[in-house]
Amino acid sequence: xxxxxxxxxxxxxxxxxxxxxxxxxxxxxxxxxxxxxxxxxxxxxxxxxxxxxxxxxxxxxxxxxxxxxxxxxxxxxxxxxxxxxxxxxxxxxxxxxxxxxxxxxxxxxxxxxxxxxxxxxxxxxxxxxxxxxxxxxxxxxxxxxxxxxxxxxxxxxxxxxxxxxxxxxxxxxxxxxxxxxxxxxxxxxxxxxxxxxxxxxxxxxxxxxxxxxxxxxxxxxxxxxxxxxxxx
Numbered sequence: 093x094x095x096x097x098x099x100x101x102x103x104x105x106x107x108x109x110x111x112x113x114x115x116x117x118x119x120x121x122x123x124x125x126x127x128x129x130x131x132x133x134x135x136x137x138x139x140x141x142x143x144x145x146x147x148x149x150x151x152x153x154x155x156x157x158x159x160x161x162x163x164x165x166x167x168x169x170x171x172x173x174x175x176x177x178x179x180x181x182x183x184x185x186x187x188x189x190x191x192x193x194x195x196x197x198x199x200x201x202x203x204x205x206x207x208x209x210x211x212x213x214x215x216x217x218x219x220x221x222x223x224x225x226x227x228x229x230x231x232x233x234x235x236x237x238x239x240x241x242x243x244x245x246x247x248x249x250x251x252x253x254x255x256x257x258x259x260x261x262x263x264x265x266x267x268x269x270x271x272x273x274x275x276x277x278x279x280x281x282x283x284x285x286x287x288x289x290x291x292x293x294x295x296x297x298x299x300x301x302x303x304x305x306x307x308x309x310x311x312x313x314x315x316x317x318x319x320x321x322x323x324x
Contacts, residue, residue, distance in 0.1 A: 096154065096155065096323065097319075097323050098154070098155045098156070098157055098178050098179075098318075098319040098322055098323050099125060099126050099127055099154065099319070100126070100127050100128075100129075100152045100153065100154055100155065100156040100157070100176075101121055101126050101127070101128045101129070101156065101157045101159060101315055101319070102128075102129045102130075102131060102145065102148050102149060102152065102156055102157070102158050102159065103117065103118070103128065103129070103130045103131065103159045103161075104131045104133065104141075104145055104158070104159060104160040104161070104164035104167050104168055104171075105130075105131070105132075105133060105161055105162075105164050106160070106161045106162025106163040106164045106165075106185070107135055107162060107163040107194075107218070107246075107248035107252060107253075108218075108219065108220050108229070108245045108246060108248055109241065109244075109245070109246060110132060110244075110246050111130040111131060111132045111133075113161075113241075113302070113304055113305045114130050114304060116305065116308030117304060117308045117311050117312050117315070118130060119308075120308055120309060120312035121312050121315065121316075124312075124316065126315075126316075126319070127152075127153075129148050129151070129152070131144055131145050131148050131167075132144070133145070133164070133167065134249075135163070135246055135247070135248050135249060135252050136217075136249035136251055136252060137249055137251030137252055137255055138166060138167065138170065138193070138251065138252055138255020138256070138257075139251075139255060140251075141167045141171075141252060141255075142167055142170045142171045145158075145167055145168070145171040146171055146174055149171065149174045149176050149177065150174075150176075152176050154176070155176060155177075155178035155322070156176050156177055156178060157177075157178060157179050157180075157181055157315055157318050157319050157322075158171065158172050158174075158177045158179070158180055158181070159180075159181040159182075159183060159311075159315055160180070160181070160182060160183065160185050161183040161184060161185055161304045162183075162184060162185055162186065162277065162278065162301065163185075163186060163194055163248070163252060163253075164183075164185060165182045165183075165185025165186040165187050165188075166185075166186050166188055166193065166194060166252075166255065166257065168180050168182070168185075168261070169186075169187060169188055169257050169260050169261055169262060170257050170258065170259070170260075170261070171261075172261030172262070172265060173259055173261045177261065177265060178265070178266075178322040179265060179266045179267060179268065179318045179319075179321065179322045180261060180262055180265055180266070180267040180268070180318075181267070181268045181269075181270070181314060181315050181318050182267060182268070182269040182270065182286075182287065182290075182292065183270045183272075183303065183304050183311055183314075184270065184271065184272035184275050184277075184278060184283060184299075184301055184303050184304075185269075185278075185283075186278065186286065187260075187262060187267070187269070187286040187287065187289070187290045187292070188256075188257045188260065188286075189257065189260055189289065190257055190258065190259065190260055191256050191257065192256060192257055193253065193254050193255055193256045193257070194252070194253050194254075194255075195253050195254045196256075197282075197286075201279070202279065202281065202282075205279040205281070205282070206228065206275075206276040206277065206279060208220065208228060208276075208277045209221040209224035209225075209228050213250055216249060216250050216251075217247035217248060217249055217250070218247070218248045218249075218250065218253065219245050219247065219248070220242070220245060222242045222243070222245075225238055225239075225241065225242035225245075226238035226239065226242070227276065228276045228277055228301070229241070229242075229276070229277055229300065229301050229302055230300055230301070230302035230305070230306070231274065231276065231300040232274065232298075232299055232300045232302070232303075232306045232307075233300070233302055233305060233306055237305075238302075241302070260290075262290040262291065262292070266293075266318070266321065266322060267287075267290050267291065267292040267293070267318075268292055268293045268294075268295075268314050268315075268317060268318045268321075269283070269286075269287035269290070269292035269293070269294045269295070270295055270296075270297060270303065270310065270311060270314050271283045271284055271287065271294060271295070271296040271297070272296075272297065272299045272300060272301060272303040273296050273297065273298050273299070274298055274299055274300055275299075275300060275301045275303075276300065276301060277301035278301065280296070293317070293318075293321070295310075295314060297310040
């Protein structure tokens with residue numbers, strides 16, 4: 093565990109979106125003196141996204157808080173083994189164990205649990221149903237904001253959906269987890285179960301799956317808690 097101040101933060105986005113959704117979190121953290129980098133994952137394969145994240149981690153000048161939203165949680169679970177990562181922060185994210193992927197984690201939903209409106213793959217990539225995007229992904233954003241996100245979707249590759257974790261960083265590094273209590277993409281109960289398994293420090297905030305956009309203050313506060321926690 094690091095004993096020097098942790099001022100580096102690396103933010104990793106999930107599937108169907110890009111890094112621009114972190115703008116509010118980025119602003120709040122940089123205003124508080126953090127050095128914040130945003131990874132732009134290709135989201136074609138887990139291996140490629142881990143490599144993209146590793147490249148950004150290599151550029152940091154000290155211990156770093158690695159943050160992932162949604163599928164980004166899979167990325168940070170693997171990429172978090174980087175020597176420079178002091179802690180992991182999961183934001184309404186998947187936190188898989190060894191051998192798990194998004195595909196395995198969503199394969200057997202609880203009765204009555206929300207099911208993401210993922211359309212059948214076309215040419216090896218996935219999109220969310222545009223008409224259901226607002227209600228499922230971003231219910232606490234305005235309709236205009238959600239419609240823009242739906243129209244600006246990034247193709248999510250089957251290699252990312254099915255990419256399996258080889259060594260979960262949460263097994264040997266501290267983690268924090270923000271549960272989005274109104275999430276219609278990853279059921280809150282599933283979020284809490286993954287957080288408990290990972291031994292994360294857990295907090296819950298009312299918000300949709302797009303909580304990193306709609307509640308940037310809550311997200312930034314948890315990242316700052318993690319930074320303070322690993323700095324002792």
